[in-house]
Amino acid sequence: MRFVDEFRQQPLAQGLARALARAAERLPRPIQIMEVCGGHTHAIFRFGLHDLLPPQVRLIHGPGCPVCVTPRSRVEQAIAIARQPGVILTCFGDMLRVPGRRTSLLGARAEGADVRMVYSALDALEIARAHPDRQVVWFAIGFETTIPGNAMAALRARGMGLRNFYLLTSQVLLPPALRAILDAPDVRVDAFIGPGHVSTIIGTEPYRFVAEEYGRPVVISGFEPLDLLQSILMIVRQLVEGRAEVEVQYRRAVPPRGNPIALRAMAEVFRPVTQEWRGLGVLPESGLGLRPEFAEMDADRAFPDIAPGELPDPRACACGEILRGVRTPPECPVFGTGCTPEHPLGACMVSPEGACAAYYRYRPHRDGREGAPAAATPASGAAAATFAAGRAAPGGESR
């Protein structure tokens, strides 16, 4: 298959792993690299890339799973809106099973609410067009990757003169999250693997502060094993050479200035707002809400009595620390016991981009100390076998 097989060639991966091992020997100390994007997390596990890393390089997981960072209070609000008479609540499929206070959107559907899974905001718009007598609410979550689609749906709804289409927004911006992580006292991040999909929209400029203010390299990466190994090598070379720059490994998809059409649509419909994140708390100007000109589509206004109250995660759930890179999923006391994909306690176990789901699916019995010396033998037979197995594994693509 073109543009996939080329990036999964095992001999090239082994060559990159050897180059990485050589470069890492020149690091002054062990390093921690955060892969920000949940799609990267799953690709790393799916292809067993931890086993190809030298002992000086450890990967930690970041907040780049849109379902995971949606606060529980907002999920609870969506459930409450879905229960209103005449409402059709539409959402992505992985949002359905995220637990609220007592149940999930899927549970609410089982109890009679009209909750429908769709693949995009435009699908939700089509439902609104087909049901003019119902109030159709789109649960508009996500990062810069999905926000342009939400903007296009709002613009199209206005063009069609629809008056029954609403957005319940929980839209988040990645650069403020990186700043929050860098400012946090409880985790050390030496460099970032930058998100590929978000960067197709925003380009490279919004990451410049990471390099210039914090002195940390950012390498924007693709999602195939060779992409990720090359990105890690580029980061290690920057650190060895004392550089901190924003580099793009994923050049086949990421233009330096991003996607101006998508950025224009986002700016036309949305404005920066203070946003609550699961794990990171409330961050100023870290989200996008509807502009006043689109207030008639704002679900918060249409359903004013269902305001989100405070609703922290269950005490046993360590999602917040996992989204900040402070802990790994096996360090959560209920990982794989009280919390499984069938019976999730937190969002990180539900979403296909969640770190807990990645651990559970690909290495449920490992201790989670990725990059620890015992696990790292570049180009070893075990790693090659893992890599080959990963190549054949189904699924694992991120949106």
Ligand code: SF4
């Ligand atoms: S394993 Fe479950 S309970 Fe633990 S952090 Fe992950 S999602 Fe939360």
